[in-house]
Amino acid sequence: MTLPVWVVAVLALLAALAAVDRLLLPGARWFLRRRVNIVLDEIGKRLHLEIRPFTLTKRQVLIDRLMYDPKVLEAAGSHAGERGIPRDVVMAEVERYAREIVPAFNAYAYFRMGYWLARRAARLLYRVRVGFTDEEGLSRVDPKSTVVFVMNHRSNMDYVLVAYLAATRTALSYAVGEWARIWPLQTLVRTMGAYFIRRNSKDPLYRLVLERYVAMATEGGVVQAIYPEGGLTKDGALRTPRLGLLDYMTRAFDPKGERDIVFIPVGINYDRTLEDRSQVLALEAEAPRRGAGFAAATSIKFLLRNLLLMLQGRWYRFGYACVNFGSPLSMRAYSRERGIDLRTLPRDERFLEVEMLAASLMRSVGRVVPVLPVSLVSTVLLRLPNGCWSELELKAEALRMIEELSGAGAHIYIPRADQDYAVTVGLRILTLRKLVSEKDGLFSPLPEELPLLRYYANSIRHLFPETTVSG
Numbered sequence: 001m002t003l004p005v006w007v008v009a010v011l012a013l014l015a016a017l018a019a020v021d022r023l024l025l026p027g028a029r030w031f032l033r034r035r036v037n038i039v040l041d042e043i044g045k046r047l048h049l050e051i052r053p054f055t056l057t058k059r060q061v062l063i064d065r066l067m068y069d070p071k072v073l074e075a076a077g078s079h080a081g082e083r084g085i086p087r088d089v090v091m092a093e094v095e096r097y098a099r100e101i102v103p104a105f106n107a108y109a110y111f112r113m114g115y116w117l118a119r120r121a122a123r124l125l126y127r128v129r130v131g132f133t134d135e136e137g138l139s140r141v142d143p144k145s146t147v148v149f150v151m152n153h154r155s156n157m158d159y160v161l162v163a164y165l166a167a168t169r170t171a172l173s174y175a176v177g178e179w180a181r182i183w184p185l186q187t188l189v190r191t192m193g194a195y196f197i198r199r200n201s202k203d204p205l206y207r208l209v210l211e212r213y214v215a216m217a218t219e220g221g222v223v224q225a226i227y228p229e230g231g232l233t234k235d236g237a238l239r240t241p242r243l244g245l246l247d248y249m250t251r252a253f254d255p256k257g258e259r260d261i262v263f264i265p266v267g268i269n270y271d272r273t274l275e276d277r278s279q280v281l282a283l284e285a286e287a288p289r290r291g292a293g294f295a296a297a298t299s300i301k302f303l304l305r306n307l308l309l310m311l312q313g314r315w316y317r318f319g320y321a322c323v324n325f326g327s328p329l330s331m332r333a334y335s336r337e338r339g340i341d342l343r344t345l346p347r348d349e350r351f352l353e354v355e356m357l358a359a360s361l362m363r364s365v366g367r368v369v370p371v372l373p374v375s376l377v378s379t380v381l382l383r384l385p386n387g388c389w390s391e392l393e394l395k396a397e398a399l400r401m402i403e404e405l406s407g408a409g410a411h412i413y414i415p416r417a418d419q420d421y422a423v424t425v426g427l428r429i430l431t432l433r434k435l436v437s438e439k440d441g442l443f444s445p446l447p448e449e450l451p452l453l454r455y456y457a458n459s460i461r462h463l464f465p466e467t468t469v470s471g
Contacts, residue, residue, distance in 0.1 A: 050143070050170075051107065051170075051171055052220055052221040052222050052223075053220070054216070054217060054220025054221065054222050055105050055171065055173070055193060055220075055222055056105065056107070059102055059103070059104040062102045062213075062216075063095070063098045063099060063102050065216065066098045066101075066102060066209065066212060066213055066216065067091065067094055067095055067098050069212045069216075071208065071212055072094060072208060072209060072212055075204075075205060075208045076090045076091055076094055076205070077090075079204075079205050090205070093205065094205065094209060097205070097206050097209040097210075098209060098213075100196055101195050101196055101197070101209065101210055101213050102195065102213060103173065103189075103190045103191075103192075103193050103194055103195045104190045104191055105171070105173075105191070105192070105193035106191045106192075107171070109188075109191045109192065110171050110191070110192050110193060111167065111171070114163065114188075114191075114192050115163075115164065115167045118160045118161075118163050118164035118167070119164050121157075121160055122157070122160055122161050122164050122321065124317070125157070125274075125317060125318050125321075126157075126161075126270065126271075126317055126318055126319065126320060126321035127317060127319065127320045127321070127415075128161065128164070128165070128320075128321050128322075129320055129321070129322045129323075129413060130165055130322070130323055130324075130325070131322045131323065131324045131370045131411055131413045132324040132325070132326075132368060132370070132411040133324070133325040134325060134326055134327045134328070137326075137327040137328050138264070138325065138328060140328070141262050141264075141328055142260055142262070144221065144258065144259055144260070145221070145259060145260040145261065145262045145330075146218050146219075146220075146221045146222065146223070146224075146249075146259055146260070146261045146262070147170070147223045147224075147262050147264060148218075148223075148224045148225070148226060148249065148261060148262070148263050148264070149162065149166070149172065149223075149224070149225040149226070149263075149264050149266050150226055150228060150263050150264065150265050150266065150361045150362075150364075150365055151225060151226070151227055151265075151266040151267075151268060151365065152227070152229065152233070152238055152266075152267060152268055152362075152365050152366070152369060153227035153229045153230075153231065153232055153233060153239075153268075154232065154233055154236075154268055154269065154270060154273055154459065155232065155268075155270060155273040155274060155275055156232070156274070156275065157270070157273070157274060157321070158227070158268055159174055159176070159194075161268065161321055161323060162225060162266065162268070162323060163192070165323050166225075170223045171193055171223065172193070172223055172224065172225040173193045173194060173195065173217065173222050173223065173224045173225070174192075174193075174194040174195075174224075174225050174226075175194070175195060175196075175197050175214075175224075175226055175227075175245060176189055176194045176195070176196055176197070177196075177197065177199050177231070195213065195217075197210055197245075198210075199230060199231070207244075210248070211248045214245060214248040214249060215248055215249070215251075215252055218248075218249045218261065219252070219259070221259060224249075225266075226245050226246070228241035228242060228245075228246060228358055228361060228362060228365075229241060229242070229362075230242040232275060232279055233279065233458075233459075234279050234280070234282050234283050235279075235280070235283055235454070235455060235458055236279075236454065236455035236456060236457070236458035236459045237458040237459070237461060237462070238362060238365070238366050238369075238462060241358040241359065241361070241362050242358075243351060243354050243355060243358055246354055246357065246358050246361075247350070247351070247354045249261060250331060250342050250354060250357070251342055251343070251350060251354075252342075252343060253331055253335070253342055253343070254341075254343065255331075255332050255335040255336060255341055260330055260331060260332045261330075261331035261332075262328045262329070262330055262331070263328065263329045263331070263361055263364075264325060264326065264328050264329075265325075265326035265327070265329070265361060265364035265365040265367070265368055266323060266324070266325055266326070266365065266368070267323070267324040267326065267365055267366070267367070267368035267369035267370055267411070268321075268322075268323050268369070268370075269321075269322055269369055269370045269371070269372050269375060269459050269460075270318070270319070270320070270321045270322075270372070270374075271318060271319025271320050271321070271372050271373060271374040271375075271425075271426070271429055272318040272319050272374065272429065272433070274318075276452060276455055276456075277452065279455070280451045280452055280455050283451070316429075316432065318429075319372070319373065319374055319425065319426075319429050320372050320373065320413065320415065320425075322370040322372055322413045323370070324368040324369070324370050324411050325368070326364055326365070326367065326368035327364070329360070329361065329364065334357065334360075338353070340353055342354070366462050366463070367409065367410075367463075368411055369411075369459065369460065369462075369463070370411050370412070370413045371402075371405055371410055371411065371412040371413065371460050371463065372413055372426075373415065373422045373423065373425040373426030373429070374426045374429050374430060374456050375426075375456045375457060375459045375460045376398055376401065376402070376412075376422070376423070376426055376460070377394070377398060377423060377426030377427050377430060378426075378430065378453045378454075378456040378457040379401065379457040379460065379461075380394055380397045380398050380401060381394075381430075381436065381443070381444075381445045381453060382445070382450075382453055382454065382457050383397065385445055385450055385453075386444075386447075387444065388442040388443065388444045389442065389443045389444070390441060390442055390443075391427070391441070391443065394423065394427065394443060395420060395423045395424075398419075398422075398423045398426075399419055399423075402414075402419060404464070404465075405460070405463055405464070408463060408464065408465060410460070410463040427443065430453075431443070434446065434449070435449040435452055435453060436449075436453075
């Protein structure tokens with residue numbers, strides 16, 4: 001029997017596909033599962049906060065659990081009735097929301113690739129330091145608790161920096177905004193255990209699906225990291241916290257239940273943030289609004305300029321990046337102290353209580369924001385924004401300010417334990433960036449750069465007694 005060449009080709013292709021499906025794919029899956037299990041065994045031996053079963057559950061299972069959650073089903077039925085649309089259409093919408101929100105955590109990707117990339121990126125750009133850590137308080141945290149790291153939000157590098165520094169303790173699940181929903185970044189972000197949120201969505205059905213996912217993760221003991229401010233600081237100062245995620249985490253909390261919620265305040269600061277000029281520009285109402293093309297061109301120009309400096313041997317890292325871990329706050333103890341059970345409170349009263357909790361957490365975060373060389377020197381220069389300083393005068397004022405901050409309980413990172421060197425580093429960074437000019441041995445802020453100096457000074461402004469704040 002003679003067969004045409006094209007038939008033989010098709011049969012050969014089908015045979016090859018069958019071989020791949022029956023032989024190669026099962027072997028590849030077995031190999032990948034084995035690698036993941038090895039990583040989990042290794043990580044489990046050194047993690048202070050273990051990876052919960054919820055985190056390791058298959059993504060499709062979590063999506064199904066979220067779609068068929070009783071509260072979601074009830075809301076979907078009400079939504080269909082109010083809009084006069086079929087229930088199947090609403091459930092398809094719920095499924096779309098669930099797939100958008102639910103992460104796809106992969107331990108191997110997180111602790112092998114993700115940690116390596118985060119470590120390389122953070123250490124390439126900054127001199128990374130952990131300043132203060134309340135080790136005693138952290139050691140008392142019940143291993144069964146749901147731990148939530150509560151952080152200030154200065155830069156998109158925060159995600160990378162804290163994930164890198166916390167990787168020896170746990171895997172963090174972040175809430176990530178729409179900025180990361182671009183291919184292939186969104187796949188990487190999901191693999192790292194982050195979940196996407198639409199920060200300004202007014203859709204009640206979407207908000208309920210998000211609420212139920214956050215509640216499920218919290219009840220499952222997933223270690224999470226949140227930014228109560230909701231977005232990056234524009235002027236460098238701490239922002240008023242938003243209540244959404246915090247409310248979702250606590251509204252079903254049982255003060256007498258088996259699992260506590262423990263909030264750990266985290267303070268982050270940089271000698272230079274990558275977004276500083278764009279954030280300061282956003283404060284100017286009359287400033288022209290640039291499009292995505294301009295932002296991309298500016299980023300490429302910035303990258304090329306720094307690569308050129310590297311090749312010329314004249315590139316400095318962007319100074320210090322420091323993270324402080326403060327004293328944990330137990331939701332169980334807080335509820336007992338306040339005499340409240342959020343589950344039983346009417347909506348308005350619950351929001352008032354959550355607002356007070358958020359304010360308390362942000363104060364705790366503010367207390368552990370580290371003082372770094374640039375923020376210190378910027379604050380000194382703004383004491384006389386139109387004046388000139390000799391290096392000796394500037395250092396004398398900075399040392400006096402260090403004593404003032406220390407007396408107020410601030411956590412100051414002093415490079416090499418040398419206060420003189422700390423001031424020198426801060427002044428050098430500001431001079432190289434041409435925010436400060438030097439003439440005849442005298443230093444003065446450039447008038448057009450005062451908003452940027454205030455941006456860095458504002459990062460520690462709240463640490464001073466109110467009577468001493470100026471500039």
